[in-house]
Amino acid sequence: MAGKKVVMPEPVVCHAWDLSIPVHTFATGWLTAVRRPTPVVTTSATLDVPRPAVLSVRIRPLPVATRSYTFPELPVGRQPAPGGAATPRAQVPPAARRTCTRIEPPRDIVKLQDRLYYLLQPPLESLVSSGQLALPAQPFPYQYQGIAFLYPRYAAILADEMGLGKTMQAITAARLLLRSGEIRSVLLICPKPLVSTWQREFAQWAPELPVSAIEGDQGRRHWQWQQTNPPVKIANYELLLRDADVLRSSAVHFDLVVLDEAQRIKNHASSTSQIVRAIRRGRSWALTGTPIENSSDDLVAIFEFLQPGYLQPSMRSRRIGQAARDYVLRRTKDAVLKDLPPKLFRDANLDLTPEQEHAYRQAEERGIIQLSALGEALTIQHVFELVLRLKQICNFDPLTGASSKLERLEADLDEVAASGKKAIVFSQWVQTIAALRKPLARFRPLEYHGRIPSPQRDGVIARFRDDAARPLLMMSYGAGSVGLNLQFCSYVFLFDRWWNPAVEDQAINRAHRIGAVGPVTVTRMLTLNTIEQRIEQVLEEKRQLAARVFSETGEPDSLGLTQQDIFGLFNLAAPAAGKRAA
C-alpha cells in the first residue's frame, strides 16, 4: 500500500504528584491540528489471472451391434412331456450328470445358423436324466460321444471296435433325429442273420418307434418299400439284390440309410455296393468294426456310399486318414472301457501229430512241384487250392483223423465244462465242425453255421445261453462272426485261422463285449512249421494296418494280402503282381 506515513503520538503516562506547584495554561494552537483527521489515500491493483478454459466431454451411449438366430421348435406331438417317460428310465449316476456331452457340428456344416443349432442343443446326459430320452440302461461316456458324433452328420462311419455298442449308439442317434423332426424315415441294412437282432435292439432302445422288417414275397416287399410308415425299416443285404429295381426308382427315398457291417460294400464294383449307393437318401451312416479289412481301398469303397468321390484309391493312406478324420469315429476297448474284463490270448502253438506231419509234408512237396510245373499257366486259384489243402491237414490227418489241435481242444474243454463256463469254437469250414461233432459229443455241442437254417439260429443261441448243460457252441466264421451277443461266454477257441485278422477279431468280440462278466480267454491254435505259421506272419502285418491309417503315423509297408503275398508263401514268383487276393 502506498501513501503518507502516519505518525502516532507517544503514549502519555500520567502520574499524580503533589508538588504543590502552581500551573498556568496558555493556548498554543496545537489542539486544532490534533483534532484535524488524518487523510488516508488508497490505490487498487488488479490480479492478472487468465479466465479458465472449459473442456466438455460428451459421453455417448456405446453402440451394441447384435446378431440373432432362431431355431425351429419341436413339432407338436414329438415333444416328450417334461419328466415323463414311456420306458423305465436309466438311473443316472452323479458322475454322469457332471459330464456334459454336447453335439458338435461337423466341419462340413458351414452355415453359422446350422452350426449354432447343434452347438446350442442340450447335453445328452441332461436328456437322459430329465427323462426326455428314456433309455433302459445308462450309456457309457464314450457312447454319449458316439451319439453326439452321429447326430449332426450326413455322412459318418462309426467304426468302434466290436462289442462297444455301435448298435445302441446308432439307434439312439436315429431316435433323436426322428423325435426332433429332422428325419422321418430310416432304412437299416444288415446281414440277414442280424435282422432279428436289430429288431430286438430297436425294441429295447427305442420302444416307441414302430419298426418293420422288409420280408415276404416280391409283391409284399414292393408294397413295404413304398410305405412311408413305419418310420424304421430293416432290410438285409441279400434282399437288396432281389429288390434292386424298386430301390433304384424315385419312389423310394429315405432320410437316413444305415449300413450295419458296412465292410459288406468294400468291393466297389459288387452288385450289393452298387444297389446300396443307388438308394435315394438324405443321410448315410456306416457301422463297422473293421473299416479296413485288407487295404485302405476298403475305406474308399465305403466312402463311395457316404460321400462319392471324396476319397480316391490313388490317395496315400496317410492322406486318406487325414481326409476321413472328421467322418470316422473309432474307439477301441482298451481306450474307452477300462472296466471291461481283460481279453487273454493264449497261443496254442502245436506240433503236428506224426500222421499229420507225414501227410502234410507229402502234400506240400507234391503241391509245390505241381505249381512249379504249371509255369505261365499258374494262377492264384492254384495256390489257394494248395493252401486250403494244407490248412485242412493242419486240422485233421485225412486218413486217420489224427489232430493235435483236437487233442488240445478236448483237454481244454474238459476244464471249461467242469468250471461251468461256456466256450465257442470257430472254424473256417463246416466240414471241420462236422468232424469235431463226434469226438466232442460229450459236451453236447450246438452248431451255428451256414447249413443251419436261419429260422433255427436264434433258437440255437437261446439254448446255448440258457441251457447250462450245453457249454459248447461250434460256429463258422462266416455265420457267427458278426452281430451276435455272446458275452456270457468265457472261452473262445480259434481252431483254424481266417485269412483276415479283422474277421477273427469280430469272432472273438462276440464274447468280449459290453456285458462280459469276466475275462475272455482266446486260444489261437496254430501248428508250427506249417502254412499256418507263414500266414500268421502276413496277418500280423495286416493287423496293424487300420491303426496306421487312423493314427496317420506313416505309410503302411504292406496293404492287404496281395497275390505277391500268396505266392510268397511257397517262395513262388507271381506272374502278375499287385492285385488284391483277399
Next chain:
Amino acid sequence: MMRSGSQKLLPALGFLTVTCDPDQGLFGGYLVLNLLGRPLEFHCTAPVRPNRAQAILYGPSLDPYLCGERIGHTLLEKGRVSPRLVFTDRLPVMAARPLVATSLVLVCGAASQTFAGDGEASVAATGTAETAADERAASARTELPGLLLERFALGAYQLGVLAAHPDDRAQVAEYWPHFADQIALEEPFGRIREAIDEARSGAA
C-alpha cells in the same frame, strides 16, 4: 422400455451372460430355451469396448452400465419370445432389470456355496490374471453400486433378485416346478459361451 408388442410370451426361459475378451472387449449372449432345454433363439453382440474416458468417468458403475444397461438390455429387447424368467450368472447384468418387464434372476451358484467375498471383479478390467470362471464366481458374489440384491436358496441353487424388484423372487418360485427337473441352471451359460466363440470364429 418394456416388452415390445411383437414378442410372444411362451413357456420359455432366458439365459443371459457376458463374456470378456482381453483383446476385443465384452461379448453378450442371450439364449432362449423351451422348458425341455432346447434352443428357440440365440442373440449375441459384437464386441463392446469402452474407451479410456468412459472407463474413468463411469468408475465403478461401468460394469453395470455396459453389461446391464447396454448389452443386457439390448439383447433382451431383441428377443422375439419373451420368456417367463431370465437368468444370468453375472451380477452387473442385473442392471438391466429396471429397464425390462421380465424377471431377472442371478444364479449365484450351488446352494452349498456361501456368499462370502468382498472382492471387486470387473468385467471391464481386461487383461487380469483372473480366470473367467473365477471372475464369474466373484461377479456373482459381489455387490455393485446401485444393485442391492436379495439372495435366497431355491432347490440346489443360490439365487438373487434385485431388492427393488421383490416380486421376481415370487415369480421364480412359482415357475420353478415347471423346469427344475429339466434344466440345470448353470449349464446353458456354457452353451452360450461356446456359441459366442463359434460366432466369433465364424466372423473372423
